[in-house]
Amino acid sequence: MDAMAFALNGDILQFIPIGTGRFQGRVARLKLDGVDIRRVVHAPFLVHGEVPSDQVALNLQVSPSEGLTLNGDTFELPTLAVLPEGAAIQAVCPTEQDRIALVFRAEEFDRLIEVCGIQAFPRGRHHMLRLGEEQSGRLVRTVTAMTDLAETTPSLFAVPGLDAALAEECHRVFADALLGSEHHSGCARKTGDMLRQVREADDFLHANIDRPIYTRELCAALQVSARTLHQSFSAVYGMSPQAYLKRRRLVLVHRALRSARQSRAMVKSIVLAHGFFHLGRFAQEYMAMFGEMPSETLARYHDRTAPVMA
Structure with a gap:
């Protein structure tokens, strides 16, 4: 990918x-x-x-x-x-x-x-x-x-x-x-507002990647209502803000694992640093999204360059 x-x-x-x-x-x-x-x-x-x-x-x-x-x-x-x-x-x-x-x-x-x-x-x-x-x-x-x-x-x-x-x-x-x-x-102006909101939500995630983000604080940071934010994400990405943010975090973990040095402790460290604190649930969600365990991603990309085909 x-x-x-x-x-x-x-x-x-x-x-x-x-x-x-x-x-x-x-x-x-x-x-x-x-x-x-x-x-x-x-x-x-x-x-x-x-x-x-x-x-x-x-x-x-x-x-x-x-x-x-x-x-x-x-x-x-x-x-x-x-x-x-x-x-x-x-x-x-x-x-x-x-x-x-x-x-x-x-x-x-x-x-x-x-x-x-x-x-x-x-x-x-x-x-x-x-x-x-x-x-x-x-x-x-x-x-x-x-x-x-x-x-x-x-x-x-x-x-x-x-x-x-x-x-x-x-x-x-x-x-x-x-x-x-x-x-x-x-x-159009309405669409432009929606695009701006989802961009700013992504920026907020990056600034707070090491902890959970709740809808109410995201709305406060973006100065929009929960309904408006949900409508924006539904129109632009076809999913809720929380569903998007979870997938975005998982992708960032996957990217970090691909470039990290190989060790079991490294997996836990990366997962915690990206705001996932329930490790068992995280592993299930990661497996569902990428078809492999986090440790397998780390091992697969250790000491070799990622191929052109994702």
Whole structure:
């Protein structure tokens, strides 16, 4: 899981699995001139982060998947999500996903949409474009064919000029899809408030990771009612604040175990440091989420580098 997040975008994205058992996922990545193409297949999870200041990220599903939301907006085929510089990424992927991402340098993206006669997208918030069925299908087929080629025949990319030709073709089909799209902006004021509240709740967890956090103190810190906070988490992540915070803590324990030195005492120390004081209950919850005991995670990652496949 952490390895897949790193392969996607360094440590910018934070993943929280919402299924049971060991997380499964794979990433096919192709870096071309001005655009980084990624095809991602993965198990259910929540993800949060923010688009870097010099990038624009685009996301499109390869196959239909129910329940996918981005920053509180429904995200389904043939919708293209545009995430400009500084845009929040708070998504729920409740089922297995097969999707593609195109990550442009910001200046390259602005040049491309200018050629299409499209006004620049305001920074800091996401935008949803409803594509035509034909244009969406062509974009998906083109991009998946490129990533398949990169996986199966990587030696082809030693051919001079191939990168530039593929980048040009990617730009062409993307521009064609944009020209036939219908645009609406995401992140209305109410949605923006919800995103802010879940971000601030996550910040509060990090600042108080070594102890339990109760709903009433979280509401006091964020200056919202329990009902408002519950509605925000339900809209953005499809779960209650406490359910989210518990999963977030479990992920942080998993990450700490992966990088810790091996010893039985180390497991207990890490668990207590992350606010879990009922060790038996913690072990059950950890097993349900990751498909292994904490000691097994520690042993599996001791003295070796985590693999690219999560």
